[in-house]
Amino acid sequence: MATLQLNNIVKDFGGTQVIKGVDLEVKDREFVVFVGPSGCGKSTLMRMIAGLESTTSGEIAIDGQRVNEVGPADRGLAMVFQSYALYPHMTVEDNMGFSLRLAKVPRAERREKVLAAARILQLEPLLDRKPRALSGGQRQRVAIGRAIVRNPSIFLFDEPLSNLDAALRVQMRIELARLHEELDATMIYVTHDQIEAMTMADKIVVLQDGVVEQIGSPMELYHHPRNRFVAGFIGSPKMNFLEVEVRGADAEGVDVALPGGDCRVPVAGDGVSAGDTLTLGIRPEHLVLDEAGPLTGRIQVIERLGGVTSLYLEHGDSEWILVADGNVAHRVHDEVRFTFDPACAHLFTADGLALAHLTRHPLADIDRKENRASSASDGR
C-alpha cells in the first residue's frame, strides 16, 4: 500500500517560484508520469517528493502521513537517477546492498535480497563487476536494482532513460512496464519525452512553468486536452493550429470558417459567438488527403518512414504536418488538398482553453492496466 498526496506544493528558490502550488493524488500501485518541457519544474517536484529538496509551503503525505520533515531515507522511497549515480568504487553487489549495509542488515540476508533483485533484472552474472565495466543499459538496471533492494513503497525515476540510445530506450521502456507489473508498486516517473509518458503511464501529469496543466490518462490527454499547451505537447508529430473565425455557435457545436468552406466542430459552444476568433487544432494523423478537401497546401518536405509518410505543407503563412499512409506518391512542391473529420478537431479560445467535446472518446478512461489485462487474455 502506498499512496501519495501533494497539497498546494510550492517551491521558492531565492524569490523565484519554480513550483507554483501543485495538487496531486497518486493512487496505490499507480504509474504516474510527470512530463513537460525542460525547466518546467518536474524534476524539482520529484526531488521534493524524495526529500532531497525542501518544500517552501504545502504538504506532502505518503499513506496519509505528512512527510515534509522526514529525511529522504526514512520516507520509504527509492530513486533512480538520470546519471544512474552508481557508487564507482563498489561492485554491483555492494552498490545494490549499500542501503542494507547502512541499515546493518546481516551479510547473509543482504546477499539474499540482492540476489533476488538481481534475478528480476538478470544481473546475476554481473554482481562482481564495478560500474565502469558495465554498459549503459546494464548500469541502468543496476540503478533500478538498487532501488528494488530497498523494497520501497514508491519508486521515483528521474529521466532514467535519457542517457540510453534509441533502441535500448525502447527495450528499457518495455522492461520498466513489465517491472511495474511484477513489483506491483507505486511508481512516479519524470520525463520530457511524451512517448515515454504515453506508453508507460496510468496517469500523466503535464507541467509547465511550475503549474499543472492537466492530469489524466494518456488517452484522455490525447483526445481531450484541456488547453492548447497540452494539445501541442502530447502527440507526435505536433498538432496543427490554425486561427479561424466563428460563423455561429450553440451548445451543439461551433461553425468555423475554413478557406474551402465552413465546418461544424462538435464542441460545446457556450459563450462563443459569431465573429470571435478561435484556434482550430487538428492532429497530423487526423488529416486526410482528399481531392475535394476544403484545405490546400504545398508540400515542402516529405519524410517517408515506410509505414507512414509525413508531409510538411505550406498553408498560407502557417506550416502543417500531415501524416498519410506509406504509399503516398506525391512529390515535393506538389499542391495537395486535404480534409479532416470534424469530430477529431479541437477548438481553443484566445486564452488557450479547449472547448469541451460533446462526446467523450470511448478509450479516454482506459488505463494501462486494462490494456495489459486484455493482452493477457488474448493469450499473448
Next chain:
Amino acid sequence: MNPTMTKKLLLTLLAWGIALIVFFPIFWMVLTGFKTEGEAVATPPSLFFEPTLAGYHEVMARADYLKFALNSIVISFGSTLLALIVAIPSAYSMAFLPTKRTRGTLLWMLSTKMLPPVGVLMPVYLLFRDMGLLDSQLGLTIVYMLMNLPIVVWMLYTFFKDIPKDILEAGRMDGAGTLQEVLYLLLPLTLPGIASTGLLSVILSWNEAFWSLNLTTSDAAPLTAFIASFSSPEGLFWAKLSAASTLAIAPILIFGWLTQKQMVRGLTFGAVK
C-alpha cells in the same frame, strides 16, 4: 626526419636539459659530501676523487642525526594528519553546501599564503612563549598545520567538487548520514586526491626552515635546523655541510621517489581530465 619527429626530439632534449639543471645542484651536493674539505673547495673542482666518509663521520659525531630526523618525521606527518582532519570537513561544506561567501572564504585563505611569515613571527613567538610551546613538537606541528591548511583545503575542495552530487544524493536516499556519506562514499572516491594532498603537505612541512629555526632550539629541532647548525661563523665547511644536507633530504627523497606516481597524478588531476 619529418617535422613532428624533429619537434619531439627537440622537446625531449629540452626536457632533459631542464631536468639536468634542476638535478645538478643536488648531484653536486651529494658528490661534495664524499670529498675532503680540501677537495670540496678546490678550483677547478675535481670530478674524479677518492670518496671518503670523513664528512659523514664528523657530522654524525657532532650531532644526533636520529633525533632531528625523528622530529622531522613526527612534525611533518603530524601536521599533515591534523591539517587533513581540519580540512576535510571544511572542504566538504564548501564543495557541497556552498554559500554566497564560499568563494570569498577560499580566496581569503589563499591570501594568507601571501603574507610574509616574518610579519607574524613576533606575535607567534610571544604566544608560543606564554603557552610554553617554544621548542616543542606540538608547537611546530600546529604552525605547520596552519601554514599548509590553505593549500590542503584548496586541493581537497577541487577534488571534492569533481564528485557528482548525484552519487552523494543516492547515498542519502540509501540512508547514509553525513558521516557515513563521507566515510563510505566521499573518502574512498577521492582517496587518490587526499593522498597526493597529504604527500604535498608532508614535503612542504619537511622542507620548512623559517619557523623551525625561529621556534626551536634543541628538543624539537627538525632536520632543517640540523643543516643550519653546520653553517658556522668561522666559515663554511662545504664537505660537512653537504654531508649533513644529504642526510637531511635523503628520507624525503626516498619517500618522494616511492610516491611519485601518486604525486604526479594528484597534482595534474584537474589538468588531464
